[in-house]
Structures are given as C-alpha cells and as structure tokens.
Amino acid sequence: MTFSVINICKKKITRQNIINDIINGLTANEYDTKVIPSIILYDDRGLQLFDQITYTDEYYLTNCEINILNKKVDQITDYIASNSSVIELGAGSLRKTRIILNNLEKKKKNITFYALDLMENELNKSLSSLGTFSHVKLVGLCGTYEDGIDYVATLSNDKQKTIMWLGSSIGNLSREDGANFIRRFQEKAMNPGDLFLIGIDGRNDPEKIAVAYNDPQGITAEFAMNGLDHLNVIFDQPFINRNNFYYISTYDEDDGRREGYYKSKKDQILEFVVSNDINKEKIKINVKENELIRIAYSFKYNKADATKLFYDARLAHVESWSDSDLQYNLHLIYKPPFFFTRPQELKGSAPTVEEWQEIWKSWDTVSLSMIPLDKMHLKPIYLRHPFIFYLGHIPSFLDTKLATYSHEKFSEPENFANIFEREIDHDMDDLSKCNPHSAVPDQWPKLSSILEYQDKVRQRLLRIYDAYKDKQIPRSLGHVLWMSFEHEAMHIETFLYNLVQFEDFLPAKGIAIPNMRPPIRKASDAKLLTIPTQTITFGLYDDGFDWDSERTITVKSFKIQSRPITNNEYLEFMKATMNQNYPLSWIPIDLSSSEYRVRTVFGPVDMSVAMNWPVLLSLEQANHYAGWAKMRLPTEEELLCFYNTYSRNTNLDSNFGFSHWHPTDVPLESNSIHNIDGAWAWTSSKFGEYPEFVKSKLYSRCSSDFFDGKHYVILGGSW
Structure with missing residues (x-):
C-alpha cells in the first residue's frame, strides 16, 4: 500500500506539558474533584487494550457503528463527491473507516483520504493495513485536533470536504466544549456545502452503559489502571502505586454523563520531585480514603442534545442513521451558506x-x-x-x-x-x-x-x-x-x-442536497381538538409605525383538526371527487391516472416522498377540500386561539429558518399536535382594516391596497 504521512504538529506536546497538566489537575481546589488528563491512558499498551475493548460484546458503540456502516454505507457515500477530500479525526485503527473507503473505491470516486492521529507509528500501522486502492489516495496527518483544523483550512476551497469524527469521541468533551470544538472547525476549516459525519452514542439503558465501560473480563479496568503505570513512566519516578486504587465507572442518567474514576483505597500521599535549572522541589499531594480522581467522562446524546450540538456549532442537519436497536447514531451535518438563529422575542430596538x-x-x-x-x-x-x-x-x-x-x-x-x-x-x-x-x-x-x-x-x-x-x-x-x-x-x-415554478432553476450553491426517501408509513388520521372559549387580544398598536390597532375579542369554543391536510389526503380527495384541479405545488405525471410529483427547490420528488407533507394549495382548493370533508377553514381569531392553547414550537428541530429546504412530515401519530412550521395556514378571514386603523406614515400603501375583500389572512410560518 502506498501512502504518505505528514507531520503537521505546530506545537510539540512535550513530556513537561503533560506533567504540568497532571499537576494542575491533581492540585485543584480542595472542594473540586481531582483530575488526571485522559491522554495518559494512550501509551502503546493502552492503545492495544482499547482496541481489545472495542471487540468486546459489552462495548456496544463500535458494533453499533459497524452495524450502521454495513447497512447504510451506500447512502452515506452518496453524499461524498468525487474529487473531494475526506478527513478523519482521531483515525485510530481505521477498522470502521475501511468500510467507507472500500465503498468509495467500489463507486470509483477519486478521493484523497486524510487520517489524523497523534501517534505516527499507529498511523503507519493503520494505513498499512488498508490494502490497495485505485481511486482512494491515502495520507496520514500526524498532529493534534487543533493542528488538523489548521491543515484542513489549507485544502482547496473549490473541492468538497467531508470531515469524519467516529466512535462517539465527541462524548469525551463536555457538551459546551464539544459544540465549541465543532464550531471552530466550521468557522476555520469548512466552506458552505462541506460535510461533517459524526458518530454519537445515545442515552441508553444505564445498566447497558455501565457494563460497556466496566466489562466483566476486566479489560476496561486494566486499560484505566495501565494509565497509572504510564504516569510513573511520564514522571520517570515511582509517583503512584496502582495497587492503592480501584477503577470505578458511574453514570449520571439525568445529565447523560458517564464518568470513570480512580478511587483511593486509603489515605495516602503522592510524592514526586520536580527539577528545574536551580534546584529540586518535592511536591506532595494528599489523597483521602475513598476520594475520587476523575480520569475520563463520556457524554451521551438524545435527539434534543444532538440537535442543540449542531445548532450551537452553526451546522445544518442533512440525514441521520441508527443501528438496528436504535442505540447509536451517525449524523451527517453540513455548513450552510447562511445560518439563522432560532426566533426570540424581539427585544432589540432593531435587527443586529x-x-x-x-x-x-x-x-x-x-x-x-x-x-x-x-x-x-x-x-x-x-x-x-x-x-x-x-x-x-x-x-x-x-x-x-x-x-x-x-x-x-x-x-x-x-x-x-x-x-x-x-x-x-x-x-x-x-x-x-x-x-x-x-x-x-x-x-x-x-x-x-x-x-x-x-x-x-x-x-x-x-x-x-x-x-x-x-x-x-x-x-x-x-x-x-x-x-x-x-x-x-x-x-x-x-x-x-x-x-419552483421555473424549469431551469439550479440547486442553491452551498446547500447539501438531501436524499429524500419515502416515510415509514402514512400519517394517521388527525385528532379533532376542542378549543375552549377564550378572550384574546391581537393586532398591534404602536403609534406612527404599525398598520393595525389592538382589539380584544371573545372566541367561542370550537373544534379544529390537530394538524394540516397532507398531500396524500388531498390526492385521495381528488380521486374520490374526480377532481383534476391539482395544486400548483404539484406537477402532473399522467392526468389520466392521477399521478403527480411535488415541487421542491431540489426539483420534483415522488408523491411517495412528500405524502405526509402539508399540502400547499390555493384558498379555493382549501375550501373545496374542507367542504368535501365536512369541515371549514378556521377564522384568524380561531387559529390564534389554537396557537395559544397549543404553544408555538420554537424548538431547535422545528422546520423554519431554512432548517430544511422543503416541508417535512406532519406528526404521524394521531395524538400529536402539529407545530407552526413547514407551511402557512389559510384562514377564512378577509384581510381588512381593524377599528381605528391608521395608515403607516412611512409606507401608507402597504396594507390598504389589499382591503378589497378579495385577500385573506394566512398565519403560522413556513420552512
């Protein structure tokens, strides 16, 4: 196998750097937990032991990731462009990565693969094990993550980059540090359209997590205790006795945080000598019986955690894949050409x-x-x-x-x-x-x-x-x-x-085009909700600017469907009524057989893909459907009451502000409430002036031109 290894280390990690970090962690404030940096775990023997851990049945993370890659590698590599770069952070043994590389080779995609790792001998060993490729070029990068950011920033801006961070290594950082690290990559080394593939472990059953990090064979415990042996090598003196400690692993279910500790068996004093140019200094560290010294932690992520991680890193979601038991996820995210923060109350006097x-x-x-x-x-x-x-x-x-x-x-x-x-x-x-x-x-x-x-x-x-x-x-x-x-x-x-009604439009530059697939099933029938009688105030009075004045109104109790009508439901209505007045958001394939595709900014998609999306149609079409279904469109006041009763969704995964570049499925379960996203909602209220309406002095013609009894109010929000 032909490959090259480039040393990109800008700041050499010296023995003294590591010693300083160890001393700082062990001499923390007496009220703080003592910490030993986890880098001490990864000497040559530690790397071998960790590799053994990944082969145990209990350490499910590796097997889950392999399970995903074996099932979904075709879908994943479809996103990776030929003549692009793939960069893996903390490459390790490349056991899982070879699945991706073999698939890229099979598809004859010309790729330069960069494996980033701190250990040059491990890089050579791992790259040598990959075999021979005709289309994949192999390059080793010897350096830290920060060195990797700087190096990737030098790669061509004209070619797509895909950064891979597998093995749930993100868990080794706090949630805030993890988001900040990915954001530094995004800001310094990624261009719009560049991809980031990240493996993240879920908040699984606590017992499963406990045994994953403390296997019955004792390999994980020996991996941790070997770190204490390595400490003595680093200090070049008998600093710590492993026989005076236990290894324990805990899991905080509320915070989704697993932690590994050394637990002291007795009161003891850790002593070591520090030499400098002038003299030698003996440092003593008191450790009490049962005191804990943290050696590692691993944060677990549910869907909300992962969504916040990507949001804080200012990256957009493309697609996710889960293992067969839904324990672990590979997420594909990308750098968009622009990024809107979630809507907040407008507290500022002006946009920033x-x-x-x-x-x-x-x-x-x-x-x-x-x-x-x-x-x-x-x-x-x-x-x-x-x-x-x-x-x-x-x-x-x-x-x-x-x-x-x-x-x-x-x-x-x-x-x-x-x-x-x-x-x-x-x-x-x-x-x-x-x-x-x-x-x-x-x-x-x-x-x-x-x-x-x-x-x-x-x-x-x-x-x-x-x-x-x-x-x-x-x-x-x-x-x-x-x-x-x-x-x-x-x-x-x-x-x-x-x-979307123009045949020759192009996909937006810098946007990752999703591989949209049919949903697992069609949405269940919507639930009919009863909204209680309530008094609401709406409109906005602000002298000199706004075109409405406030009004207060009591709205009697009414019933309303829990979600919008879907494309599939409107298609069923058309077939049942022999109606060929299709929405302009559709494109007919064959009018005689009533087959349609749905317009998107990526081009038309099959109705099977968009069957559960809210249907985008005219007011006339909406009224025809409502009459056929023995319903009616809500008034402006009623729809506001619905929004007041079922609070508006400002969650990070809601579909507005270009989270997705298309509508997404309504809730598939009948007992779920649709939040405000995806598409605007028609009302039966005509657009007209409120009592005491005053034209805007700044733009007098804006609203009043449309007080003609022919325009209607829409509410909600769209993608």
Missing part, C-alpha cells in the same frame, strides 16, 4: 448587523446561485415581474425607507426608486387591472448595475449602524429597520415560490 448579514447571504444565495444569469429577464409566473425586478426591488425598498426617514436623497441612480419600488399586483377578479405599481421600463437595467446599487444601499445601512454603535437606535428608526428586514425575509420566500 449580524442578522442583516445573514439575511443578505440568504438573499444572495437564492437570487444569484439558483438562476442562470442569462435567464434573469424571464418570468416564471406571467402575472409577476421577471426575476431581475426583485434584485432591484429589495435594495430600492430599503433605500427609499431610509431616505424618507432621514429626509435625504435616494441612492444613485435615483430613478431605480421609480423602477423598482413596487411590484405588480393584479386584481383578483379582473386580471386586466392592477394595483398601483412602479413604472415598467422598456428595458431593465443590467444585472451588474443593480448589484452595484445593492451594495451601495447595504453600505448606507451599515453607516447608520456605525453612527449608533455607542448609543441606542431611536424607536422610530428601529421601526424602519425592522420593516425593511422583514420585507427582505418575505421576498426570499416569494422569490422561491417563483423559482
């Missing part, structure tokens, strides 16, 4: 600069990477403007609002405000009529000039933030900034709605 930067990244991703540049002047929907209008509309809206607020001139070219300020909106009943809109030019400006204008407006906004960096942004200005921010967020969604 960081929030603006993320929304700009999202707009640029959607508008510039998903449309071929030569197609910018096309209309995906004939009632809308061409794509290029919206690239000018977003900065024009922001610029005109900032200029109006500050009584300043519009940014140059000023005529862009006349061209791009308002989009076209046709009358709902007579398509020959339009609401007021900006003048449509004979020829749209060039894309390059629009992007130059966009940058100019963004810089104008940033100068405002610079001016207020040491003082509070006035409330009135904050209104302008929030309005403009939410306007841009809204148009990202409407732009995507246009895109």
